[in-house]
Amino acid sequence: MNQPSAPPSPPPPLEGAKLILATIAVALATFMNVLDTFTTGKCCGVLPVNTSYLS
16 A cells, blocks of 8 residues: 655745745735725716616
């Protein structure tokens, strides 16, 4: 029978430029998510909604 293999070791933590780039990428993604949520909330109250298909 085959012996079960050991689980793979986790990758090393990010350091230096990779850590800075990852931090900026996560910050920009979070900002875009908040911006999208904010603008959607503001616009949806102003834009007319076509509900003719409901009746």
